[in-house]
Amino acid sequence: MFELKINPNFENLEAAKRELLKKLPTVKSSHRCEALGRGLGYGSHSAARVASKLTADPVTVDGQAFRKYLESQGFNVSPNVLYRAIAKVAIANVVTANEFLSIWGIGFGRSQRKPDGKWEDPHERYARFKEHRSELLDDYAITPFLLSLALLARVVRTKTIRQGTGSYGVKHIAENFKCTYPDGEKLGPHYVPNGVLIAAAIHAGFMTKSHFDELGYHSLNVTFNMSKRCLDDLDDEIRPDSGRSQDRRRAEERRRLRKASPTLWGL
Structure with missing residues (x-):
């Protein structure tokens, strides 16, 4: 909720x-x-x-x-x-x-190839960005926005922006979150676009950091001042069968075995 x-x-x-x-x-x-x-x-x-x-x-x-x-x-x-x-x-x-925010994230991203095989020119790339930006203002964005707020209410804030808190990963947790409106009506799970998750985080008061690829383009994803451990715990709870959750459980099991049998693991 x-x-x-x-x-x-x-x-x-x-x-x-x-x-x-x-x-x-x-x-x-x-x-x-x-x-x-x-x-x-x-x-x-x-x-x-x-x-x-x-x-x-x-x-x-x-x-x-x-x-x-x-x-x-x-x-x-x-x-x-x-x-x-x-x-x-x-x-x-x-x-x-936030002038660079669209339904898909922060920034324009790289030029994309058009159906005719040619690459977008800068004007076409910007036109695509504006179209995606306008989608944030559609009613379509409301449900994922509220769903994201419900998840973010459970996220521990940190003083600084942390690694491992990318918006794309957080949005996958959010869209699998089972929750309701305050009156009990179903809200999630529901698909959450990356840009909507970012918008919800900004509204909730989280800090963001943009990132750029090797060519200087926005990566679309941002990182937050969120506890990575908290996000991992939420991912384990909400998506127990995800690859990251399974990898985490295997790593924890290895640490447990090393602690229980240090001599055996040292062989």
């Missing part, structure tokens, strides 16, 4: 209203706004508007408060509508703040 936070500033409040209009067009505007205010932890929409004009810490989104208000007005609405609307706003904020 995830915990979704958002800065309750004016821009985010207005963006959330627009998303809720798309998702709940038959609900009166006043009811949507009042429910949003309660879902952000305020007693009313008016209180949320006042807070949005002040410097404030992020608030935790409360889907049940959102649902209960709409229920009191005669509307049966899932609390996940609010989570998905706020997630859409959060993703857009990350995209705006």
